[in-house]
Amino acid sequence: xxxxTWTGRVRTRGLAAFPPERLLPDTQPVYxxxxxxxxxxxxxxxxxxxxxxxxxxxxxxxxxxxTSSVGHFFNSIHLWSTELFFFFMVVHLWGKFFMAAWxxxxxxTWITGAVSFLVSIATAFTxxxxxxxxxxxxxxxxxxxxxxxxxxxxxxxxxxFGQMLMWHIVLLPLVVALLIGGHILLVRRRGxxxxx
Amino acid sequence: MTAVRLPQHADPALEWTGAKRRYDLVKEAVIxxxxxxxxxxxxxxxxxxxxxxxxxxAQWSAAAPKDFLATALSELDGTSGVATYGPxxxxxxxxxxxxxxxxxxxxxLGVQIPIDTAQAFVLGPLAIPARTSPLIARALAIYEGAPxxxxxxxxQAFATAVDKxxxxxxxxxxxxxxxxxxxxxxxxxxxxxxxxxDGALISTDRFYQTNFTKALLFLSDGSYLENTAAxxxxxxxxxxxxxxxGNYPGQAWLWLYTFWYQIPPFSxxxxxxxxxxxxxxALSLAFVCVPFIPGVRSLPRYVxxxxxxxxxxxxxxxxx
Numbered sequence: 309x310x311x312x313t314w315t316g317r318v319r320t321r322g323l324a325a326f327p328p329e330r331l332l333p334d335t336q337p338v339y340x341x342x343x344x345x346x347x348x349x350x351x352x353x354x355x356x357x358x359x360x361x362x363x364x365x366x367x368x369x370x371x372x373x374x375t376s377s378v379g380h381f382f383n384s385i386h387l388w389s390t391e392l393f394f395f396f397m398v399v400h401l402w403g404k405f406f407m408a409a410w411x412x413x414x415x416x417t418w419i420t421g422a423v424s425f426l427v428s429i430a431t432a433f434t435x436x437x438x439x440x441x442x443x444x445x446x447x448x449x450x451x452x453x454x455x456x457x458x459x460x461x462x463x464x465x466x467x468x469f470g471q472m473l474m475w476h477i478v479l480l481p482l483v484v485a486l487l488i489g490g491h492i493l494l495v496r497r498r499g500x501x502x503x504x
Numbered sequence: 505m506t507a508v509r510l511p512q513h514a515d516p517a518l519e520w521t522g523a524k525r526r527y528d529l530v531k532e533a534v535i536x537x538x539x540x541x542x543x544x545x546x547x548x549x550x551x552x553x554x555x556x557x558x559x560x561x562a563q564w565s566a567a568a569p570k571d572f573l574a575t576a577l578s579e580l581d582g583t584s585g586v587a588t589y590g591p592x593x594x595x596x597x598x599x600x601x602x603x604x605x606x607x608x609x610x611x612x613l614g615v616q617i618p619i620d621t622a623q624a625f626v627l628g629p630l631a632i633p634a635r636t637s638p639l640i641a642r643a644l645a646i647y648e649g650a651p652x653x654x655x656x657x658x659x660q661a662f663a664t665a666v667d668k669x670x671x672x673x674x675x676x677x678x679x680x681x682x683x684x685x686x687x688x689x690x691x692x693x694x695x696x697x698x699x700x701x702d703g704a705l706i707s708t709d710r711f712y713q714t715n716f717t718k719a720l721l722f723l724s725d726g727s728y729l730e731n732t733a734a735x736x737x738x739x740x741x742x743x744x745x746x747x748x749x750g751n752y753p754g755q756a757w758l759w760l761y762t763f764w765y766q767i768p769p770f771s772x773x774x775x776x777x778x779x780x781x782x783x784x785x786a787l788s789l790a791f792v793c794v795p796f797i798p799g800v801r802s803l804p805r806y807v808x809x810x811x812x813x814x815x816x817x818x819x820x821x822x823x824x
Contacts, residue, residue, distance in 0.1 A: 336527035337520040339817040346536070353536040357544050374555060383555075384548035387752075392540060392547075394757045406809040410795035412516025422792040429757055436748070436755065442556040446733045447745045449724035457601040457777035458785070459609030462592040462616035467721065470714025502516050503814040504805060 331496055340500050344407075347400035348495075354393035355488065361386040362477065370473060371440060390432055397425060409501045417498060420491040427483050434476035437466055448472075554750040556736070561705065561719070564728045565696035572696060573666045573689055575726040579625040580685075581659040584725045587621040593721070594619060601778035608778065617717060625722050626692060629704035633691055640691050643684035650683065658683035740765050760784070 373379035455461035590599025
């Protein structure tokens with residue numbers, strides 16, 4: 309018998325942690341019956357709309373939306389989906405807090421969610437910096453003092469449009485997507501926390 | 505206050521073995537995506553999004569020439585906000601905010617984005633017309649060849665004159681008192697009004713540019729940017745950068761960060777930024793570590809909101 313491959317080990321461990329019925333179950337415990345559960349999937353849906361509208365804005369470059377009514381409309385979609393994303397996420401977060409959803413070896417699920425929230429704030433912030441309008445000028449020149457005082461400003465220059473654009477459209481969304489993906493897998497792995 | 509007594513449940517770490525109900529995750533996700541997409545399109549159609557044009561140096565110099573000249577003079581003689589800022593822009597002994605006592609991360613990391621304000625905002629841009637104008641070339645040569653004390657006496661005298669009088673008349677003022685500074689400032693003002701200074705502030709020895717640090721720092725040293733922001737209710741004392749132009753929600757999620765700036769001692773502290781960031785750093789860490797903080801992690805047991813969330817389950821448990 310040949311030696312087990314890395315691929316085979318990953319498949320074996322993946323299937324052990326996430327058998328299909330756990331990864332995509334079509335039943336849930338009876339206590340999963342409240343509107344509060346909807347806010348997690350609403351957050352995810354808003355994130356998809358953000359990525360899609362951001363993708364459309366990226367097609368013609370960062371200045372397109374200033375000169376095109378279609379571009380401006382997609383910028384508006386990008387803005388409002390971000391507002392909804394944070395609204396849904398905050399309601400989801402408070403709901404999970406009052407359910408003490410970290411119980412039963414679910415602390416990492418809480419941590420990935422909390423870090424997602426913080427990284428999302430940074431992602432939205434860099435979006436405001438790269439709008440190339442008066443808001444960007446003002447927010448950048450104001451925010452630099454806090455970031456400089458924390459030491460972050462020495463390497464994360466909010467007045468450098470190119471640097472902020474890269475963080476906004478590549479690095480931070482990738483981190484948020486990975487965190488959200490890990491968060492969802494942890495929810496599937498551990499299941500929905502039972503009542504107190 | 506005591507925790508409400510409820511039926512005891514199995515270890516929450518164990519897999520649920522009780523009753524289950526049908527739950528179509530994929531259907532829920534699709535419905536959520538469609539609903540959020542439609543809601544977003546509706547909000548975008550109804551409220552659009554703000555896009556107030558950025559301020560240019562050309563606009564600033566035309567609308568507030570005195571402010572522009574006063575700012576340029578302060579950059580030239582090293583008294584501007586950026587010139588005296590300290591790290592990460594300038595080497596100024598002791599400059600930089602302290603978190604507590606003499607602890608300053610700003611100073612510890614040092615100058616990483618060096619800005620020579622005289623060169624970046626005045627002398628460098630003026631070197632462009634000096635290539636074709638003997639008058640400007642001579643004015644620059646006189647200024648740069650003069651001892652620092654002489655340079656300062658010229659800029660200070662001229663700054664006082666600009667502050668008191670008519671800008672156009674003052675930039676043609678007496679050479680003995682002001683040296684080459686009036687000629688330099690007249691040219692800089694002309695460059696600014698033509699839009700040439702906007703380009704000069706972002707130009708380097710490379711063709712493509714994406715860095716607006718110098719231009720934004722120059723704008724932020726003047727009063728025009730701040731006055732414009734005040735009209736839009738965007739000052740720090742007006743909950744600052746969590747707002748945006750127009751009647752839009754802005755970055756409402758920054759409310760706690762912005763809140764600290766509204767109250768003493770931070771509202772009057774010279775180290776407010778460092779202190780607020782330290783507080784927010786500690787609170788963010790606490791937020792991430794909620795499952796491990798005694799007291800905080802037990803709060804949900806004392807707030808009966810969970811009874812509302814799981815009311816059907818508890819009702820079923822009670823009847824059983």
